Amino acid sequence: MKDVRSDKSDINWLLLDYTSDRSDKLQVTQTGTGGLAELREVLDDTKASYAYARVTYSNDKESTREKFILVVIILLPCPIYSPP
Numbered sequence: 001m002k003d004v005r006s007d008k009s010d011i012n013w014l015l016l017d018y019t020s021d022r023s024d025k026l027q028v029t030q031t032g033t034g035g036l037a038e039l040r041e042v043l044d045d046t047k048a049s050y051a052y053a054r055v056t057y058s059n060d061k062e063s064t065r066e067k068f069i070l071v072v073i074i075l076l077p078c079p080i081y082s083p084p
Contacts, residue, residue: 003031004054005068013039013053026050045075 003011015030021057029049039051051071058064 004052012050016050017047043073048078049073
């Protein structure tokens with residue numbers, strides 16, 4: 001997580017997955033430098049995952065901001081999700 005938050009690191013996202021289907025422990029399974037587009041490409045619809053990312057945006061040419069987001073990812077047909 002330090003790399004995602006660091007201005008000195010190019011890593012801008014990480015993906016956390018459960019260690020097994022019946023576990024409550026998370027582990028970092030992937031990291032990347034390609035932003036949300038790259039993160040979207042590595043998602044696995046058979047897993048419930050969490051992502052932490054640094055997002056840079058600007059309102060104009062002179063100002064940029066960095067924000068940090070936590071995303072809960074449950075894609076269908078994920079086996080742990082039972083729709084109502």
